[in-house]
Structures are given as C-alpha cells and as structure tokens.
Amino acid sequence: MPANIVIGTQWGDEGKGKIIDILASRAEVVVRSQGGNNAGHTVVNNGETYKLHLIPSGILYPDKLCLIGAGVVLDPKDFIGELNSLAERGVSTSNLKIDPRAHVVMPWHIVLDGLSEEFRGNSDIGTTKRGIGPTYMDKYERCGIRIYDLINPEVFAEKARATGKLKNKIITEVYGGNAFDLEEVIKEYTEYGKILAPYVADVSVLTYEASKAGKTIMFEGAQATLLDIDFGTYPYVTSSHPLSAGVCVGTGVGPKVITNIIGVAKAYTTRVGKGPFPTELDDETGDKIRNVGGEFGTTTGRPRRTGWFDAVIVRHSVRVNGLDGLAINKLDTLCGLDTLKVCVGYKMPDGNILENFPPTLEELSGCLPVYEEFEGFNEDITGCRSFEELPEACQKYILRLEELCDCKVAMIGVGPDRTQIIER
Numbered sequence: 480m481p482a483n484i485v486i487g488t489q490w491g492d493e494g495k496g497k498i499i500d501i502l503a504s505r506a507e508v509v510v511r512s513q514g515g516n517n518a519g520h521t522v523v524n525n526g527e528t529y530k531l532h533l534i535p536s537g538i539l540y541p542d543k544l545c546l547i548g549a550g551v552v553l554d555p556k557d558f559i560g561e562l563n564s565l566a567e568r569g570v571s572t573s574n575l576k577i578d579p580r581a582h583v584v585m586p587w588h589i590v591l592d593g594l595s596e597e598f599r600g601n602s603d604i605g606t607t608k609r610g611i612g613p614t615y616m617d618k619y620e621r622c623g624i625r626i627y628d629l630i631n632p633e634v635f636a637e638k639a640r641a642t643g644k645l646k647n648k649i650i651t652e653v654y655g656g657n658a659f660d661l662e663e664v665i666k667e668y669t670e671y672g673k674i675l676a677p678y679v680a681d682v683s684v685l686t687y688e689a690s691k692a693g694k695t696i697m698f699e700g701a702q703a704t705l706l707d708i709d710f711g712t713y714p715y716v717t718s719s720h721p722l723s724a725g726v727c728v729g730t731g732v733g734p735k736v737i738t739n740i741i742g743v744a745k746a747y748t749t750r751v752g753k754g755p756f757p758t759e760l761d762d763e764t765g766d767k768i769r770n771v772g773g774e775f776g777t778t779t780g781r782p783r784r785t786g787w788f789d790a791v792i793v794r795h796s797v798r799v800n801g802l803d804g805l806a807i808n809k810l811d812t813l814c815g816l817d818t819l820k821v822c823v824g825y826k827m828p829d830g831n832i833l834e835n836f837p838p839t840l841e842e843l844s845g846c847l848p849v850y851e852e853f854e855g856f857n858e859d860i861t862g863c864r865s866f867e868e869l870p871e872a873c874q875k876y877i878l879r880l881e882e883l884c885d886c887k888v889a890m891i892g893v894g895p896d897r898t899q900i901i902e903r
Contacts, residue, residue, distance in 0.1 A: 487703025488742040488796035490750035494808035506697040509537025512729035513550035514701025549580035550729020555671035578682035579627035587646040588613040594654040605752030615718035629672040683731025715754030758786035772812040790883035795836035804889035822848040
C-alpha cells in the first residue's frame with residue numbers, strides 16, 4: 480500500500496497543508512516527522528479554516544491514526560493549547576500519539592532563542608523565537624529533556640534542575656537576562672506531563688506495524704527543502720531535516736517503506752526571514768502577489784517576501800528529495816498579471832550561468848536570475864477541475880515548469896479549498 484511523503488520544495492509556506500489534507504483523507508495513518516511549532520499548516524476543510532502547528536493534519540478525520548515522531552520538538556504548553564482549540568471545535572484527538580523520544584521545548588529555550596537573536600544584531604537569522612533551535616542544540620549536546628522524561632515526574636525534576644541550572648547561568652552571565660525559578664518551572668511542566676501522558680506511544684513501532692499491515696501512510700513534515708540544515712540556504716535555515724530522508728530518521732522507519740514522494744511548490748516563490756532571494760519582487764507586482772495570495776505567516780503573521788517561480792530551486796528539490804511528482808499551488812493567484820516569469824538559471828558575477836542551485840550563501844548572494852517570460856491570463860480558474868479546462872496560457876506555463884524542473888506536475892491548486900485541485 481502507498482506510503483506518501485509530502486515535502487516543501489521552496490522556503491516553506493507552499494500550501495503543503497492543503498495537499499496533506501487531501502492525501503490524509505485517503506490515508507489510514509498520518510505521521511509528523513520533524514520540526515516544531517515554528518511552522519504551521521493552514522487547512523480549509525468543509526469551508527472551515529484550521530491552523531495546525533504541531534498536530535498532524537489527519538486529526539480532522541476521526542478514523543485516522545495521527546502520530547508525532549521522535550524527530551519533532553514539542554512545546555507542551557502550545558501543544559495543549561492546540562488540543563483545547565480543536566476540542567472547542569468538536570475535533571477529537573483520541574486518535575493522536577506522541578513518541579516518547581520527542582524532545583521538549585522548555586521555557587529557557589524560548590528565552591535563549593530571543594536573546595541570541597538580539598545578540599546577533601543585524602546578523603540575526605530571523606527565527607520565529609519559539610525555542611526550536613536551542614531545543615535541537617540540547618538534543619545533540621545530549622542534555623535535552625524528552626517526552627518520556629516529562630511524563631515521569633521524578634526523572635523530569637532531576638533533569639530539569641540539572642539542565643535548568645546551566646541554562647540560568649548562560650541566560651544571566653552571558654546575556655544578562657533573568658534566571659528562571661526552576662521549582663516553578665518543574666511544577667508547571669509536571670502538570671503538562673500529566674495531560675500528555677495518555678498520548679504517549681512508540682511511534683516507530685506503530686508506523687512499522689501499520690506498514691506491515693498494508694495500511695496507507697502519509698508522512699508530513701514542517702518547513703521545506705531550502706530550510707534544511709544541510710541542503711538549505713545555511714545559516715538561514717531551520718534546525719532539522721525537512722527533506723524526504725528526514726522522514727525516515729524522524730519517524731524511525733526504513734526507506735523501503737516509502738513508495739511516493741510529492742514535492743509542493745507555489746506557482747511563484749515566497750520566503751520568510753532573512754537571506755538571499757534571487758527572484759524577489761520588491762515592487763507592485765510583488766505586493767499584488769502577496770495580497771492576492773494572502774502571503775502572511777501562519778505562525779507569526781509576518782508578511783512573506785514574494786518573487787517569481789524559481790526553477791533552479793525546485794530542480795534542487797527534485798534531486799535531493801527524489802521527487803516522484805510536483806503539486807503546484809496557488810496558480811489562481813497569478814490571474815490578472817500580463818506577463819509571468821520563471822527563473823531558469825543564475826547569472827554569476829563572472830558571466831557564467833548556473834543551472835544548479837549553489838551550495839553556499841556567498842555564491843547565491845551574487846546570483847542574478849535568468850528569466851523566461853510567459854503570457855499571463857485573466858480568466859477565473861478557481862472552478863477548473865481538469866487540466867484541459869485551464870486557459871491555454873496556464874497549460875503552457877505548467878508544461879514548461881515540468882520541463883524545467885524535470886518532474887511531472889501531478890496536482891495543480893486553483894483555490895484555497897481542498898476541492899479546488901486538479902489531479903493529473
């Protein structure tokens with residue numbers, strides 16, 4: 480049976496939530512593999528909008544088993560708030576499980592995230608200041624607190640005192656901040672552990688058993704390829720692996736389980752935060768795309784930077800993820816633009832043209848986009864449900880994206896609702 484991975488191919492915010500929601504409706508198990516509450520999926524289901532940050536999108540379907548893998552870093556306070564918000568809207572979370580190996584975002588992680596960004600000044604990374612990076616730092620320094628610890632009060636208290644003592648020293652003596660009352664933190668977070676305890680189970684085992692039983696599985700991650708810690712625009716990246724390979728590590732399954740890898744892109748490009756962006760549109764066209772497309776962050780509300788579709792980026796994503804197909808979202812946002820552009824290569828300062836995405840920030844900063852131009856369209860395409868119904872200009876645009884990215888476009892989003900999709 481199919482085991483699908485849904486991957487962002489740009490800088491995130493590609494509309495993965497919509498594609499995930501469509502595939503989740505056909506799956507029996509939905510697994511979140513990495514990241515934290517620094518990202519979000521906006522899902523429009525039956526006319527209602529849900530903004531999910533940590534909980535898998537399959538939660539909207541009561542018959543789906545929803546799993547949060549060991550690669551996720553979980554802020555228990557925020558997570559419980561998300562549970563309560565869903566409960567208020569009549570969404571059951573009884574089908575949700577969290578791996579005991581997942582790491583816990585503690586309050587000092589959030590404070591350290593903000594203090595380190597402030598310390599960097601104009602060289603800041605532009606994080607969401609949700610404590611994600613510092614939590615992953617502790618994970619790899621092997622002093623992190625895991626969900627297993629959180630739900631075992633004596634273990635948690637011992638580890639929180641040891642780690643908290645060190646963090647207080649860093650906060651006060653390095654950054655000049657205020658120390659945490661560790662006993663108050665322990666008291667507060669022990670209560671969170673009690674709430675989360677019924678949700679804890681070995682996600683690696685559950686996923687393996689589902690695969691052996693022939694169940695359809697969908698893996699979802701957060702962020703996207705260009706935010707990968709190794710293959711993204713370092714250092715303006717996240718602290719985990721949003722690539723397809725990261726799913727296996729973050730969930731605890733072997734790569735042979737995976738049968739289909741779907742990359743999601745917008746019909747244009749956006750990013751949040753700092754860093755080079757070759758096709759960025761700092762003009763009226765960029766403003767129009769931002770406003771028509773509603774390009775404001777799900778988690779932060781920050782306006783996203785907008786630009787033309789960058790085929791160099793997506794080719795990079797096709798290669799490093801091993802994509803089987805592309806889902807191109809928000810084609811409808813481009814309606815009304817007389818001319819569309821696609822970046823097909825980068826011109827370097829020495830005049831050479833790059834066809835492959837450069838591995839370093841320094842190289843990328845010197846790149847200028849080489850464009851192909853396409854005829855725009857003015858027709859309303861939100862009601863189209865087949866490729867043949869699209870205007871000829873749209874068809875040509877999509878077919879050329881396939882050629883440039885060397886990957887079949889399997890799905891085309893023509894509106895925000897999950898029904899507004901063309902499948903090829």
